[in-house]
Amino acid sequence: MHNLLIFIRKEILPIQRDPRSLSIMILMPLAEILLIGFVMRFEIEHTNIAVYDMAKQHSSVQLIQRLEGGKRFSAKTVDSMEEAERLLKSNKVKAILRISPDFESKILNDNEPTLQLILDAIDPNTATTIEAYMNAVLNDYFRDQGMSYSPQLLKIDQLMYYNPMLKSVYGTVPGLISVILMLICALMTSVSLTREKEMGTLNVLLISPLKPIQIIIGKVIPYLLVSLVNIAVILVLAFTVFKMPLAGSLLLLILVSLLYCLCALALGFLISTKSQSQQVAMMVSLAGLMLPTTLLSGMIYPIKNMPMWLQGITYLMPARWFINILKHIMLKASPVSAFLPDIGILLLMTLVITAISLHNFKVRFK
Amino acid sequence: MSETIITVKDLTRKFGDFTAVDAISFDVKKGEIFGFLGANGAGKTTAMRILCGLLSPTSGQAEVCGFDVYHQSEQIKLNIGYMSQKFSLFDDLTVWENISFYAGIYKMSKQEIKIAGESLLEQLELTKYRNRLIKSLPLGWKQKLSFSIAIIHKPKVVFLDEPTGGVDPITRRAFWDMIYKASSEGITIFVTTHYLDEAEYCDRISMMVKGRIAGLGTPAELKTRFKAKNMYDVFLKLARGTDNA
Numbered sequence: 242m243h244n245l246l247i248f249i250r251k252e253i254l255p256i257q258r259d260p261r262s263l264s265i266m267i268l269m270p271l272a273e274i275l276l277i278g279f280v281m282r283f284e285i286e287h288t289n290i291a292v293y294d295m296a297k298q299h300s301s302v303q304l305i306q307r308l309e310g311g312k313r314f315s316a317k318t319v320d321s322m323e324e325a326e327r328l329l330k331s332n333k334v335k336a337i338l339r340i341s342p343d344f345e346s347k348i349l350n351d352n353e354p355t356l357q358l359i360l361d362a363i364d365p366n367t368a369t370t371i372e373a374y375m376n377a378v379l380n381d382y383f384r385d386q387g388m389s390y391s392p393q394l395l396k397i398d399q400l401m402y403y404n405p406m407l408k409s410v411y412g413t414v415p416g417l418i419s420v421i422l423m424l425i426c427a428l429m430t431s432v433s434l435t436r437e438k439e440m441g442t443l444n445v446l447l448i449s450p451l452k453p454i455q456i457i458i459g460k461v462i463p464y465l466l467v468s469l470v471n472i473a474v475i476l477v478l479a480f481t482v483f484k485m486p487l488a489g490s491l492l493l494l495i496l497v498s499l500l501y502c503l504c505a506l507a508l509g510f511l512i513s514t515k516s517q518s519q520q521v522a523m524m525v526s527l528a529g530l531m532l533p534t535t536l537l538s539g540m541i542y543p544i545k546n547m548p549m550w551l552q553g554i555t556y557l558m559p560a561r562w563f564i565n566i567l568k569h570i571m572l573k574a575s576p577v578s579a580f581l582p583d584i585g586i587l588l589l590m591t592l593v594i595t596a597i598s599l600h601n602f603k604v605r606f607k
Numbered sequence: 608m609s610e611t612i613i614t615v616k617d618l619t620r621k622f623g624d625f626t627a628v629d630a631i632s633f634d635v636k637k638g639e640i641f642g643f644l645g646a647n648g649a650g651k652t653t654a655m656r657i658l659c660g661l662l663s664p665t666s667g668q669a670e671v672c673g674f675d676v677y678h679q680s681e682q683i684k685l686n687i688g689y690m691s692q693k694f695s696l697f698d699d700l701t702v703w704e705n706i707s708f709y710a711g712i713y714k715m716s717k718q719e720i721k722i723a724g725e726s727l728l729e730q731l732e733l734t735k736y737r738n739r740l741i742k743s744l745p746l747g748w749k750q751k752l753s754f755s756i757a758i759i760h761k762p763k764v765v766f767l768d769e770p771t772g773g774v775d776p777i778t779r780r781a782f783w784d785m786i787y788k789a790s791s792e793g794i795t796i797f798v799t800t801h802y803l804d805e806a807e808y809c810d811r812i813s814m815m816v817k818g819r820i821a822g823l824g825t826p827a828e829l830k831t832r833f834k835a836k837n838m839y840d841v842f843l844k845l846a847r848g849t850d851n852a
Contacts, residue, residue, distance in 0.1 A: 243711075243714075244711070244712050244714075247708060247711040247712055248712070250708075251697065251700065251704070251708045254699075254700055254704060255697075255699035255700060258699070259699070440693060440695075440697075440698065441691050441692070441693030441694070441695050442693075442695050442696075442697060444661075444689075444691060444695070445689055445690075445691065445695035446712075447661055448659045448660070448661060448684060448687070448689040448766075449684060449689075449709070449712050449713065450681065450684045450685050450712060450713060450714065451712050
């Protein structure tokens with residue numbers, strides 16, 4: 242225990258002394274989450290659409306005003322279909338809404354009016370999002386008109402649970418948290434341990450009365466403390482800037498995040514047992530962890546859409562389970578039993594990774 | 608008859624099919640400066656790692672400070688010191704922090720660390736640099752500091768793995784003075800080196816060729832036996848001898 246404390250002190254001293262690297266460790270996730278958080282938004286704002294109002298009557302003008310009322314759309318009225326299509330082709334608008342000449346009379350007679358929505362589907366995600374918003378706006382409009390039915394365009398009555406506004410940050414922020422923590426934790430440990438290897442100090446430590454497990458724990462604890470600060474920074478940003486809700490318990494959220502960090506630190510340790518230089522460790526941590534975590538954790542692309550073999554790989558991504566837990570705690574306030582299996586899997590992964598790394602670590606010498 | 612501090616008998620270490628250390632036997636006496644020579648890949652480092660308790664042997668016996676390398680590596684570790692070519696100091700810690708870290712993990716008390724550390728700084732004339740970061744020190748200073756730290760806990764044996772690599776002849780000579788001083792205080796020195804002139808400074812030498820000890824004795828004995836003018840000739844004759852065999 243005494244030796245462990247001496248070792249931890251030795252690890253903390255340089256971190257403490259070099260405020261620059263400490264601030265990088267803390268500012269990097271801050272910058273990353275802000276940058277990616279603002280860039281990775283799938284909802285649309287002020288999307289230009291062309292409106293070809295063939296009716297030009299009271300109710301159609303009202304509909305257009307309604308469309309422009311939210312901040313989702315900027316309507317550009319056109320006088321012919323050709324003009325509308327030209328705008329669509331030149332990418333000035335993303336969609337065309339065509340209102341039939343008999344719009345008003347049909348509404349007054351409680352008949353189904355005809356509306357046509359043409360979408361630029363080059364970017365299918367945006368197209369689907371526009372469609373969904375359009376549906377929502379039209380639905381509202383017709384309800385206010387006191388109409389008893391849904392027009393053609395809106396066949397499905399949608400109810401969005403947990404994320405009624407379809408805010409994409411609800412999906413991306415948990416993913417971001419997991420990518421950033423994974424990156425920072427794994428990078429920090431793998432680089433720090435390979436550095437000892439490169440400098441030759443690891444040999445001296447191993448020849449000293451320090452036990453390998455003390456060296457490992459001594460390495461992990463200071464970085465776990467840094468991770469705790471990172472968790473705090475990221476969560477504060479998530480709640481303030483991105484307005485993430487917190488439906489469940491904050492304590493639980495922090496504990497689970499710490500477990501995830503531990504798992505990432507263990508991965509960093511594993512990487513360091515296999516790499517001979519700091520550069521290799523850094524490359525492997527960046528390329529080998531960041532990309533799979535981003536792509537295969539379900540953060541951006543739905544796991545269900547992946548081919549089966551790839552789906553199999555996603556089971557090995559700690560982030561997959563962590564994101565799941567985060568969503569449970571932040572958005573659903575589910576009982577712990579709902580995500581206990583995910584916690585178990587994370588715990589198991591951490592233990593297995595640690596065991597393999599310890600084995601590798603010893604095999605080098607025995 | 609002085610006491611024996613390292614006993615090695617038929618020590619063998621294999622990595623798969625490759626025999627890195629092939630049934631070597633030798634003794635090292637207390638206070639002796641024992642030179643462990645050999646070409647790259649001759650098995651020096653492997654043998655040294657076994658003696659330091661880092662690697663277990665495949666077969667044979669070895670005792671260091673009376674402790675068995677198979678089962679008592681923990682006790683061995685407490686009784687030895689180690690310094691490598693890379694000097695093994697922490698660049699981003701100060702001189703004093705390095706001293707107190709190493710002294711601390713060898714279980715010295717705060718009081719002991721203070722006394723031993725201050726006298727170490729005084730001897731090396733580094734007192735006014737105690738709060739300097741290691742990375743700002745010249746190579747020669749690091750080397751001396753590294754050696755002094757390796758013996759701060761008064762080990763019975765100190766293992767030096769090519770300790771003079773990369774330093775100039777004057778610094779090397781000064782370093783050997785420190786080795787002599789430590790030896791005169793009863794610390795056994797086990798040193799590997801590539802510099803054959805340094806071999807002459809040792810009390811006894813073992814010359815490894817392809818995992819075996821090809822020659823063992825005082826520098827004078829070896830020179831007579833192999834009819835060589837200097838250690839360089841001895842080394843060449845031994846290394847080539849087995850090639851022809």
